[in-house]
Amino acid sequence: MKTLFLLLIMTLSISSLAQTIVSGQVIDEKNIPVLGANVYLKGTYDGTTTDIDGKFSFETAETSTVTLVASFIGYEDYIQQSDVRELNGVEIRFRESVNSLNSVILNAGTLSAGDSSKASALKPLDIVTTAGAVGDFVGALQTLPGTSANPDDGRLFVRGGSGEETQVFIDNSRVFRPFVPVTGNIPTRGRFSPFLFDGISFSTGGYSAEYGDALSSVLLLNTTDIPTEEKTDLQIMSVGGGVGNTQIWGKNSVSVNASYINLGPYNQLIPQNNQFEDPYESISGEAVYRHQLEKGMFKAYSAYSYSNFSILQEDINIEDGIFFGLKNGNYYGNLNYEQRLNNDWKMETGLSLAHDRNDINVAGTDVDTRENALHAKLKLRKRYNNYFKIHYGVEQFLINYKEGVVIEDNAFESSVNSSNSGVFTEAEVFLSKDLAFKAGVRADYYGLSEELLISPRLSAAISVSKNWQASIAYGHFYQQAQNNILQYNEQLAPESAEHYILNFLYQKDGRMLRAETYYKNYSSLLTYDTDRPQFDSNFEVNGDGYATGLDIFWRDEKTVKNLDYWISYSYLDTERKYLNFQETATPNFASSHNFSAVGKYWVEDLKSQIGITYNYTSGRTFTNPNLEGFLNDKTASFQSLNLNWAYLIDQQKIVFLSVTNILGRENIFNYQYSNTPDQMGNFDRRSIGQAADRFIFVGFFWTLGSNDNQLDNL
C-alpha cells in the first residue's frame, strides 16, 4: 500500500510538469506568418520557436495565470496575460517596431554629425579631418548646404540669415558667446574643442519647439557621456601647444585640456595682409566632470578663454590706418543632470552661466563691455511607446549687459537687463514606420518689450519608397535684438521669421542624397537711421525680408574604395530691408551660389589620410558710390582649394599638415570707398581681402600613458 502511494506521488510529481498545451500562430500586420519568432511563458522555460507557417505549440506545467510573450527582431514585443487554459489556439499579431533603422526620420532642416542617426551627414571624425576646417567644428559645418561661406568672418550664416541668427547649445544649454570676437577680416573660431563632443546636430531651419530665441538656425553640441580610459594628450603646433588629460575613478571621470596659441612667430615667417601690433594670442582651458548615477547622469562643463591682439587697420580715408586692440575674457559653465523616472518618464535639467568681457580700444577710444548671463531649463519627457512620445519644458534666461565708452576723458555708460521666460511642449507620433509627425508649440515672454509670443512648430515625414522619403517642416521663430542695440532702446520687439521646408532624402548603401527647398519670411527686423547703432539712433522694428533657395547634398563612401567624398551646393535668393539699409537689397554676407566638394582618401601604404576641399562662393554685394544705388555691385567669386595630410607614425603619434587656399587666390570680400571723390569725380577704393593668402598649419599629436590609438583622432 505504502509503495503504491509512493509511486502515485512520484508519477504525480512528474506528470504535473506537462499538462496544458499552449498553441497558436504569429502573423504580422499584413497577415503574413512570422517564421522564427520566440514564443514563451515568462518566468518559465516553456516556449518554442514558430515554424514556417508562424505556428507554435508547446506544453507547460503552469496551471494559473501566465504571461505569454512573443518576440522577434524587428517587431514590438507581444505580451498577453491570461489563464493558461485559454492559450490553446491564440492568434498573435505582431506590430513592426519603429526604430531608427527602418522608420522615416523627421529631418527637414536638420543635418547631424554622429552615429546616433542613420541620416548623419557628417561622421564625428569629419569635424577634425575636413581640409580647411583646421580643427574648428564650424569650419566643417561650412561645407554643408544651407550655409553661406564667409571666410572673413568664420561664423555660421544660414539661409540668408546673419551670423547672430544662429544660436549654439551645449548639452541643451545655451552658449551666450560661442565665438571669439575679432575685427575686420580676421576669421573667428568656435571656442570649444571638437574632441569633447560626440554628437553634433546642425539645424538650418524648422527646428524643435525646445529651442527659442533663434531666427535662422541652431547648433546643438553634446559632450561625450563616459570616457573609456585614462590618457594624456600632447599637441605641438606651428601656432602653439596644448595638453589634455582624462582621469576615471569609480563612477566619476574628469577630462581637462588647456591650450596656448600665439600667432607671433608664424606671422614673422609668413607675410600677413594685416599689420599686427600685437599678434593674436590666446589661452584657454576646458574641464568636464561626469558622474554616473544608477538612473541618470550628472555633467559639469566649464570653459575659460582669454585672447588679445591689436592691429593697425588699413583705412582709405586715414593714411596711417586705425588702431584696434581687443582683450576678451570669457567664462562659460553648465551643469546638466538627467534622470530616468518611473513609468518611462525622464527628467533633464540644465543650468548655464556665462561671463564675457571685452576691453576694446579703437583709435584712442576705449569701449568696455561686460555681459553676465544665465539659462536654466527643466524638461520632462514621457515615452508611452515607440509610437508616441511627448515632452514638456520650461526655461528662463537672464542677461545683464553693460557698455562703457571713454572718448577724450568723457565717460558714457549704458546697460540693459533682460529676463525672458519660455515654456514648450512637443509630441512625436509615428502612425506607422512610414509616416510620422511632430507637433510642438512654445510661448516666450520677453521681459523688456513685455511681449508674449507663441511659436508653433510642425514637421512630418513620409516614406515614398524603400530608399526615398519626403519630409516637411513649418515653424515660427523669434529672436530678441542684440544687447548692444537693446542698451539704447529696451522696448524693441523681437524679430520674427517663418520657415517652410520641403525635403527629399535618398539613402542606400553608404550613399546619401538630400535635396531641400525652403522659403523663409522675415518680419519686424531691426532698423535704424544712423551710420552705426548709437544712443541717438531712431530704432524701429519695421524691416522685413525673405530668403528662398535650394540645398543639395550628396555623400558617397561606397563607390571608390578608401575614398569618402561629399558635395554640397546651395542656391540662395534673399533680400531684406534692415539695419540702416536705404532700400531692400541682398546683404553682403549672402551669396547666391555656394559650392563645396570635400574628399578624403585613405592611403594604406603611407598610413595617411589625404583630404582636399574646394569651396566656391559667387560674388558678394557691395555699394559702389561710382554707380547709382545701394548694394549695387558684386565682388568676384571666392574660391579656395585646401589640402590636408594626416600621417600616422604609430598608434600614439600623428603628424598633421594643412594648407588652406593652396593656390594663393586673392579673394576679395568687400571694398571700402573713399569719403571724397578725386579730381575726376571718382571715388577711390580699397579692397577688403583675406587675413593672409594662405594658412599653413603643422601639428604633432601624441597620446601618452595608455594604449590609446591615434587612429581615434583620424
Next chain:
Amino acid sequence: MKSITTLIILFLTLSINAQSGYEKAMIKGLELMKTDLLAASQQFERVAAAESDRWEPAYYVALCNINSSWGQNPKDKTVLYMKKAQNYINDAKAISTNNPELMVLQGLLNTCWITYDAKTFGMKLSAETTALYEKAYNIAPENPRVALSRAEWLMGSAKYFGKDITPYCKLIDKAILLFNEEVVTGFTPSWGKERALEVQTTCNKY
C-alpha cells in the same frame, strides 16, 4: 519510519525536478548552439527571463546574437542583432560585475561595430576595447578566452600598422596552453580553443 523515507524521497524527486529544469534548459541551449543560433538564442532568452539572478543565460543570448549578426540582409539588420546583444550584455553585467568573460564579450561586440562601420565606430570604440581587454587581463590573466581575444585584438592593430606580429603569436600559443589546462564547471563559457588553433595556423604561415 517508512513515512519519513517517503517524505525524503518525495523531496528528492521534487528537488531533482526543480534543479534539472535549469540544467536541462541550458544543456538544450548549448546543443542548439551547434546547429541553430536563432533557436539557441531564443532558448537562452527564455531561461534568462526566468532566471533573473544568473548571468550565464544572458551571456549566451548575447554570444548567439554576436555570432549571427553577420551576413544579415539588408545589412542594417546587423545593427538590430548587435543592439540586442548589447542589451543582454548589459543585463548580464548588472547581475555579475567585473566579470572578465563579459568584458571579452563586450570586446567582441565592439569589434563587430568597428567592422560594420569603421569610420564611425573605429574612433569611438577602439580605445575602449583596448582598455577593456587590459582590464580583463589584469583580473584574469589565466582565462584562456581573455588571453585569446586580447592577443587577437593586439595582433589586429599590429597588422594594421605593418608591425611584427610574432609577439602576439606567442600570446596565442600561451592561450592554447591555457585552454588545455582549463577546467570548466557548470555553464560558464568554455568556447575558444578551436578559434585559437585557427589563429595559430595563420601565424605559422607568416
